[in-house]
Amino acid sequence: MKVLKALALTLTIALFLAGLLFAQEKGQKEQTICPVMKGRKINKNLYVDHQGKRVYFCCQSCVSVFKNNPDKYMKQLEKEGVTLESAQKLQSICPITGEKIDKKYYVDALGFRIYASSEEAVKKIEENQEEAIKKIKENGEIPEAIPVKSSHSH
Secondary structure (H helix, E strand, O other): OOOHHHHHHHHHHHHHHHHHHHHHHOOEEEEEEOOOOOEEOEEEEEEEEEEOOOEEEOOOOHHHHHHHHHHHHHHHHHHEEEOOEEOEEEOOEEOOOOOEEEEEEEEOOOEEEEEOOHHHHHHHHHHOHHHHHHHHOOEEEOOEEEOEEEEEEE
């Protein structure tokens, strides 16, 4: 009986791992090739945000071609298993200094966690929370929602 249980457990683990490998192979790959000019590498500075997803291109003329028939290229990317980035990027730049954020400095305000680059920047964010959120959005980013603490009742 013990051998049977061990065999069943081994089989279960093997199937689970095979499923993970299959999911990895089946897609979920980052976009590296232009959807219009197949085989050409993308330029991360040339993109279109379409239906909440960011699509990159190799050149400006491909942007125009995509805009003429976006659904064609979106379906093609999906069929190829390409996982597109979200058009919305979480905050990475301090709204006060313009420097990279340090997650140990933040202000929870207006339903958001606004990160800063320093203690001085935190003080300025506290003085004008709306302006800080506006700056984050002007940078093409969104502030993170305040993390919800889980409550355990005993």
